[in-house]
Amino acid sequence: MTTEFAKLPKPPYYAVIFSSQRREGDDGYGATSDRMVELARQQPGFLGVESTRGDDGFGITVAYWESEEAIKAWRLQTEHAAARERGRADWYRHFEIRVARVERAYGWDQAGGHTRG
Amino acid sequence: MTTEFAKLPKPPYYAVIFSSQRREGDDGYGATSDRMVELARQQPGFLGVESTRGDDGFGITVAYWESEEAIKAWRLQTEHAAARERGRADWYRHFEIRVARVERAYGWDQAGGHTRG
Numbered sequence: 001m002t003t004e005f006a007k008l009p010k011p012p013y014y015a016v017i018f019s020s021q022r023r024e025g026d027d028g029y030g031a032t033s034d035r036m037v038e039l040a041r042q043q044p045g046f047l048g049v050e051s052t053r054g055d056d057g058f059g060i061t062v063a064y065w066e067s068e069e070a071i072k073a074w075r076l077q078t079e080h081a082a083a084r085e086r087g088r089a090d091w092y093r094h095f096e097i098r099v100a101r102v103e104r105a106y107g108w109d110q111a112g113g114h115t116r117g
Numbered sequence: 118m119t120t121e122f123a124k125l126p127k128p129p130y131y132a133v134i135f136s137s138q139r140r141e142g143d144d145g146y147g148a149t150s151d152r153m154v155e156l157a158r159q160q161p162g163f164l165g166v167e168s169t170r171g172d173d174g175f176g177i178t179v180a181y182w183e184s185e186e187a188i189k190a191w192r193l194q195t196e197h198a199a200a201r202e203r204g205r206a207d208w209y210r211h212f213e214i215r216v217a218r219v220e221r222a223y224g225w226d227q228a229g230g231h232t233r234g
Binding site: 006008012015017019020023036050052054055058059060062083087092093094095096097098099100101102103104105106107108109110111 | 122123125128132134136138140167168169170171172175176177179203209210211212213214215216217218219220221222223224225226227
């Protein structure tokens with residue numbers, strides 16, 4: 001799973017904040033996780049994703065979308081739905097999902113100072 | 118920094134999504150990070166926080182607040198403002214902040230199945 005910063009357009013847009021606690025072991029998780037990012041990038045309305053996980057297995061992934069409609073379409077994507085089933089069966093102990101509308105954004109870089117989205 | 122799941126009320130509420138790339142070394146970061154969570158918990162309108170960082174130094178912290186006013190008040194908190202200065206001077210290579218209004222939320226637990234916020 002990549003950990004680069006997402007390059008996003010100016011708000012408004014939508015964020016799906018997925019926080020999760022993994023079980024022990026990989027069990028096919030890594031490959032599916034990479035595949036889901038690859039598939040999401042092909043979805044209409046996908047804007048970007050940022051993701052990280054600590055050694056304790058607690059992770060946060062935030063996927064950014066143009067609209068609620070784009071989020072719903074991704075939910076219905078067949079391979080993604082199957083991966084969610086595996087997530088509940090095999091990979092996660094607990095997860096929380098919050099869907100939010102991004103209203104403002106800004107960034108900062110050591111080299112270039114502040115930027116505003 | 119704790120990595121527990123935040124227990125949140127029903128939406129709507131606000132999320133401040135902070136993604137960051139750390140520089141090498143601790144340089145006082147860990148202690149200040151813990152202190153900021155301790156201080157945030159004392160702020161009016163603070164609802165919870167979830168945070169994690171990978172071995173590559175890329176991290177995501179999501180803080181949840183009752184309102185935009187609560188977020189603005191936290192921005193003006195003196196010790197927090199000083200910590201942000203140190204962040205730019207010493208700790209971060211790059212960061213992005215997105216402020217979003219959470220509209221719906223749900224969770225899942227291995228033991229108990231789905232819950233809805």
